[in-house]
Amino acid sequence: MKLTYKPYTLKLKHPFTIANYSRRETPIVLTEIEYAGDVGYGEASLPQYLGETQESVIKFLSKVDLTQFKDPMDINNILNYVDSIEECNNAAKASLDIALHDIAGKLMGIPLYKFFGLKKPTEMFTSYTIGIDSNETINKKIDEASGYKYYKIKLGAGNDKEIIETIRNKTDSDLFVDVNQGWNDKNYALDMIEWLSERNVIFVEQPLPKENVDDIAWLNEKSRIPIIADEAVIRLIDIVSAKDIYSGINIKLMKSTGLREALAMINKAKDLGLKIMLGCMTETSCAVTAAAHLSSLVDWLDLDGPLLIKNDIFKGLSYSNGKIILQNLPGIGIEKK
Numbered sequence: 001m002k003l004t005y006k007p008y009t010l011k012l013k014h015p016f017t018i019a020n021y022s023r024r025e026t027p028i029v030l031t032e033i034e035y036a037g038d039v040g041y042g043e044a045s046l047p048q049y050l051g052e053t054q055e056s057v058i059k060f061l062s063k064v065d066l067t068q069f070k071d072p073m074d075i076n077n078i079l080n081y082v083d084s085i086e087e088c089n090n091a092a093k094a095s096l097d098i099a100l101h102d103i104a105g106k107l108m109g110i111p112l113y114k115f116f117g118l119k120k121p122t123e124m125f126t127s128y129t130i131g132i133d134s135n136e137t138i139n140k141k142i143d144e145a146s147g148y149k150y151y152k153i154k155l156g157a158g159n160d161k162e163i164i165e166t167i168r169n170k171t172d173s174d175l176f177v178d179v180n181q182g183w184n185d186k187n188y189a190l191d192m193i194e195w196l197s198e199r200n201v202i203f204v205e206q207p208l209p210k211e212n213v214d215d216i217a218w219l220n221e222k223s224r225i226p227i228i229a230d231e232a233v234i235r236l237i238d239i240v241s242a243k244d245i246y247s248g249i250n251i252k253l254m255k256s257t258g259l260r261e262a263l264a265m266i267n268k269a270k271d272l273g274l275k276i277m278l279g280c281m282t283e284t285s286c287a288v289t290a291a292a293h294l295s296s297l298v299d300w301l302d303l304d305g306p307l308l309i310k311n312d313i314f315k316g317l318s319y320s321n322g323k324i325i326l327q328n329l330p331g332i333g334i335e336k337k
Contacts, residue, residue, distance in 0.1 A: 001066040002034040005095070007054040010045075010282055010309045014131070014141060026282040029057040030313075031095040035072045038106045041314070041334060042099030042290075044091035045254050045281040045305075049231065057092040060085065064096065072103045079260055090234065090257045097258020098290045098332065105331030112293040112332055116263060119296055125322040126301040127152035127176050129308060135166045142170045145307070147321040150174050150202075152302050156182015160192060164199055176277075176300065178205040181231060186215040190222055197224040202300070203275070205250060206230040217245045226275055236261055239268050248275025248299070253291050254283075266297050280305040285316030290332045292317050292324050313337055 010026045031042040044057045063085050069078050082096050105112045113120055127150035130141050142151070153167060156179040167175065177196055183189045189207045196204065203226040208216050210232035220227040226247035233242050233249045235256055242249060249269055256262045262278075269276050276298040280288050283305035295301055303324065306312050316334035318325045327333040 001069060001072055003031065003061065003064060003066050003096075004034070005029055005031045005058060005061050007058070008313070010284065011311050012282065013308055013310045014133075014137065026309075027054045028284070029054055029061070029092070029095060030284075030286075031061065031099050033066065033072070033096070033099040033103055035103055035107075038103055040072075040099035040101070040103030040106065041286050041332065041336075042095035042097070042102065043284055043286045044095040045283045045287060046091055047254075047281050050091055050254065050281075052089065052091050056089065057095070060089045060092040061095075072100060073107065075100050075104060075260065079258070083257060091254040093257040094253045094287070095258075097260055098253065098287055101259050101290065102331040102334075109330050111326065111328065111330060112259075112290065113296070113326075116293065118293070121292060121295040121324060121326065124292075124295045124301055124324045125149045126303045126319065126324055128304050128322060129302070130154065130163075130167065132157045132163065135162070138163065138166050139170060142167065145322075146171075148173060149322050150176060150300070152176040152178055152304075155179050155192075161195065164196065164201075168199055172200065175199070175201045176203060176205065176302065177201050178230070179207040181206050181209045183207050184209070186212070186219050189215075189219055193219070193223050193225060193227075201225060203228050203248070203277075205277075206232065213245055220246055223247075228275065228277055230279070236265050236268060239265060239272065239274070243272045243274060246274070248277060250277040250279045250302070251298075252279045252281060253287055254281050259290060259294070262291070263294060263297075266294065270297075275299045277302060279303070282308060284309070284312045285314040286332065286334055289314075289316030289326070289334050292326060293332070295324060 128145040205228040229246040230250040277300040279302040
């Protein structure tokens with residue numbers, strides 16, 4: 001198996017602000033694994049809070065020797081080896097996981113959901129992200145995504161009620177709220193959640209800093225709507241400790257090291273009675289389409305990455321007013337444009 005990789009930068013359709021920093025473009029690393037004429041595609045997306053860079057991903061990938069493995073279908077052993085090279089580097093590991101699963105599906109001639117023994121996802125709808133921005137830009141974004149069943153609203157910049165009221169003047173669609181650890185006081189958070197619960201908000205994601213465990217548990221106990229962990233739950237090992245603090249978790253391939261662990265996290269969360277959101281970073285259709293194959297297993301989707309960028313190099317899943325539509329192709333189901 002031959003591994004190649006290269007840096008690439010995603011340009012956003014609408015630059016916006018989240019938790020007091022500006023997201024104007026996102027660095028990623030594209031990977032390819034070639035075997036017997038088939039190519040598996042993967043990517044590592046690198047938002048600031050993950051702590052990975054293009055340089056760190058490329059340094060990690062340079063240590064990966066896939067020539068020692070003769071069969072790309074030996075995914076568990078390959079990924080165990082990859083995970084053992086160094087701790088962390090989760091997005092770098094996810095890029096290899098995605099590419100390996102793409103190869104496996106192509107070799108078997110089946111789409112990835114069949115590889116996992118799942119039914120094809122139907123009637124699954126993603127949210128559309130509305131970042132912290134001016135009222136004019138927020139209105140423009142809602143107009144562009146008119147008809148979506150769900151919108152994911154970023155809060156935590158001090159004008160939260162104004163943002164929600166602006167959105168409520170435009171649409172009655174259900175809202176997911178993501179605070180990105182942006183509130184610091186549990187009593188303020190509870191007051192806000194009470195207010196939000198009266199405005200068709202389905203859940204609130206990571207309202208307080210993840211370190212404030214006791215405050216989050218207190219908030220979750222008193223909240224009318226679910227409190228979802230994002231930054232607080234990275235991999236499988238984090239789920240058991242989250243079950244008494246949160247109502248649910250947000251699983252992302254870039255945090256979990258890829259599809260294999262994401263599936264294990266879904267199963268564990270179900271066993272513990274936690275709600276599950278399947279999310280993404282700012283990603284191309286490669287990683288987002290890969291994640292979509294697991295979508296039939298979860299409660300909510302936030303897989304809008306390709307909708308938020310203007311230089312996607314892949315053609316993969318498509319959307320109809322937020323409804324996820326997978327191509328009938330083997331592997332992940334993507335093609336290079």
